[in-house]
Amino acid sequence: MSAQPLQQQHAGAVAGSSGLRRTARLEAAGFLDALDLPGPAQSLLPWARALEGAETAAQFHVITDTVTGSESGALLALRDFLRAAGGWCDDHGDRAFGDRYRRASDLLDVADRLLFQLGVDQLAAHENAGLSSAGRNPTGVRQPVLPLATR
Structure with a gap:
């Protein structure tokens, strides 16, 4: 070459x-x-392993939401990376490509909202079915419900 x-x-x-x-x-x-x-996905591997060990819907939710929905999570970090890529394109005279990177980053905002609602729906379904603490709470005391739709 x-x-x-x-x-x-x-x-x-x-x-x-x-x-x-x-x-x-x-x-x-x-x-x-x-x-x-390091490889871009390397930081997600321990989180995926932790997810395998989750025993309750709350544990599952907290891990998943931390990775996908928190400000320090991978999804929003990728969104910010794509916005930075758009800025780089703008700075180097490629405005049309910058716009395309920003549109791709907007899709991650949509994914963030969808994943947030999916997590809330899953928590609500488990809470309504009494699954959040069934067989996992030796004290028998009902676990507190996370507030819904706080974002």
């Missing part, structure tokens, strides 16, 4: 998406290696 920048290699022809991505990886390999960053 030529060491020419990506845009010069493909000035006259449009390569397939796999070829473009492969060329970009090769072109930026040294840059990415120098950053010495």
